[in-house]
Amino acid sequence: MHFSKNRKNIRRTALLLAGLTLAAVLCGCAPIPMTPGGEPFGEQTASQDRTKRVYEAFAEEFRQETQESWDGFTITWMDHGESTDVDLYRTEAYTLAYCERTHGGDYLWYDGWLYCREGETVACCEMPWEALQTDQITAGLWTMLQGLLDLTPGEMEYKSMPMSSKSGNLLTIKYPFGEDRAGDYATLSVPLYDDGHYESVSLQWQDIGELGKFENVSVIAAFCPLPGSDSLQAERKVWSFAHDCGLLEQGVPAISAQDGDREGCRAVIAGIDFAALRARAERREDLSFPEFPFQCFGPESQSDAGTP
16 A cells, blocks of 8 residues: 555644553542533643642652553654654564555565565564564663653643543643653553543654654554453554555445454454465565664663663
C-alpha cells in the first residue's frame, strides 16, 4: 500500500493524540466528584486539589510495580526527519514489528521473519525477535516512566470521560524538561476505572533532537500485563501487509467490525500463507529493521531515571 504524504501526516497526528492515553489504575479509589465543565462529549474536569490527590495516590501505587509484571507492550515512534513510523507490539495474541517509510518501503517482522515490500517487490530474511533489541528499549522506557514519578509535574488534569469505551476517567500529567530543552517533554496519561483497577500504563516522550541529527522525534510506549493482552492495531498491521503483498483478497475491515468478530479475525491472520510469500520473495541477509532513534536508558542508568 502506498501512503500519500497527507495520509502519513494524518496518521502521525492521530498517533500523537492516541499516545496521550496511558493505562494505570488507582486501587481503592472512590467515585470522583467532578466540577461541571460543559466540555465536548460531556467530559468534566476535577479540581486541582482533587487531581493532585489522585496523582499522588497513583504515583505511590505504581512505584511498587515491576517491569516483569508489565511484560506486554506497544511502542510507537515517529522520526519526522527520516519520514519513518515504527510500531512494536508484544501481546499474548500478537508479537510483531511494523515500519512505514516514505522512502524505503514497508517492513514487517512476524513469526521469525523480516519482510520488506517496495512496490511489487518483496524481500525477506530470517531474524530472531531478539535482534530488534526490544528488551533494551523497554528497559530504558520503563526506567524513564518510573523516574518521572519522582519529578515535579508541570501540568496535571483529571477528567471524567463518559464517552470512553473502557475507562471512565483520565489522569494526564505533563513533565517539561526546562528552558534549556524547550519543546522536550514527557506525558503520562492514566485511564482510571471507577472500581480502581488499571490495565496498562503509557508514556509519551517528545524530543526535538539536535539540529541536523533528528527533526522532531516522538515516542509513545504503553505497558500492560502480557496474559490476556491483544491489539487490534497489531492485527491490522499484519492484515494490511499481507493484503498489499497479495496474500489476502479481503482488505482490512473497519475497526468496529474487527472488534466485533475477534475469533473470525484471528482465524484470518492464522490462515495467511507467509511461506508462499517467502517462496517468491528475494532472500536478503542484509535486511535490517530501523533502529530506535535514541540512546537507550536501561537499568545501568537508574541513577539518572527520568532524565532522557
